[in-house]
Amino acid sequence: AATGGTGQDLAGRHVVVSAGGTREYLDPVRFLGNRSSGLQGFALARAAAARGAEVTLVAANSTLPDPAGVTVVRVETIAELRDVVVPAAASADAVVMAAAPADFRPATYSESKMKKAVDGSAPAIELVQNPDVLHELSTSRGRADTVVVGFAAETGDDTGTVLELGRAKLARKGCDLLVVNDVSGGAVFGSPDNEAVILGSDGAATEVPRGSKATLAHAIWDEVVRRLQDG
Ligand code: CTP
Ligand code: CA
Numbered sequence: 195a196a197t198g199g200t201g202q203d204l205a206g207r208h209v210v211v212s213a214g215g216t217r218e219y220l221d222p223v224r225f226l227g228n229r230s231s232g233l234q235g236f237a238l239a240r241a242a243a244a245r246g247a248e249v250t251l252v253a254a255n256s257t258l259p260d261p262a263g264v265t266v267v268r269v270e271t272i273a274e275l276r277d278v279v280v281p282a283a284a285s286a287d288a289v290v291m292a293a294a295p296a297d298f299r300p301a302t303y304s305e306s307k308m309k310k311a312v313d314g315s316a317p318a319i320e321l322v323q324n325p326d327v328l329h330e331l332s333t334s335r336g337r338a339d340t341v342v343v344g345f346a347a348e349t350g351d352d353t354g355t356v357l358e359l360g361r362a363k364l365a366r367k368g369c370d371l372l373v374v375n376d377v378s379g380g381a382v383f384g385s386p387d388n389e390a391v392i393l394g395s396d397g398a399a400t401e402v403p404r405g406s407k408a409t410l411a412h413a414i415w416d417e418v419v420r421r422l423q424d425g
Contacts, residue, residue: 203419205246207287211238212279212327214254216272218299220319221308228294232256234345234388234407235292239264241411250286252278254293272296272324279327284336288418290343291328299324332368341421342369343414349378360393370395371417373410392417 213235217225236258239251243263251266254275260266269275272295283289298321308317328344335342346363350356360374372393389404392414402413 202246204242204415207246207422208248208250208285209242209418210250210252210279210282210286210289211235211242212252212254212275212289212291212293213239214256215294216254216275216296216324217270218272218296218324219270219303220300221304221306223307226296226299226321227255228296230254230294232258232293233386234410235290236261237407237411238290238292238414239266241408241415245415247287250282252282252293254295272299272327276325276327276330280330283331283340283342286337286340287422288341288343289331290345290414290418291331292345295324295327297324298322326367328367328369332370339422341371341418343371343373343418344369345373345375347375347377349376357391357393357399360391364393364395370421371414373414394421 214232215228215230217227219225232253235251236256239249240261242249243261249264251261251264252269252275253266254269267278269278275293275295279289301320301322332342344367346360348356348359350359354362356374356376360372364372374391374393375388386406387404388407388410390402390410392400392402400413400417402410
């Protein structure tokens, strides 16, 4: 994989990356989840390790194997993900939330497997909103100089274009960089390719043309390294 000629510019740095999609359980065997494969997060972890970083990869339900030279922590739910990512990020140089946490979880968890009613009726499932890990990482930083990076897949709608929605999300989350994917042309889930615009809280917008997830990963680390040097 290309390293952009960047060499070991993350040597001595500790970075935390989350990847995959969380599962929110209804009972011991059933969950709400999403189709995130973890490919982009694993590519970020691999790229950071290649550039010399000490990498902690928090992987939610990904079937991908552990990348060499990376500390991998496997989690399932957003609660588990948060419990690993927040303390790890507190002392990290950078944290990238490439995971797709479920936005909602069932309001109640049944310790025993839910059974069908004999009268043919089905239960209504009440949902509650999950905690926003990226917002928490951005607003209660253990170190003021940690570079906090989020992702957003947007289609644009009647309230704004993909970039306008990205700008608004960057401000709402309070992160330093937001990697915005335009998914209006179809899903990127499981695809080897990605294209994106990397928005900065400083007003920067870096376009990354369609290419491999490794290429996008290196473009993201380029932006992170620039901010680590400035900071
Ligand atoms: N994120 C998070 N915790 C959540 C939801 C999202 O940390 N509970 C992170 C994602 O990992 C991603 C970023 O926030 O880096 C943006 O995710 P996105 O789903 O686009 O944001 P939401 O705030 O959930 O907004 P939306 O209503 O558009 O889904
Ligand atoms: Ca969401």
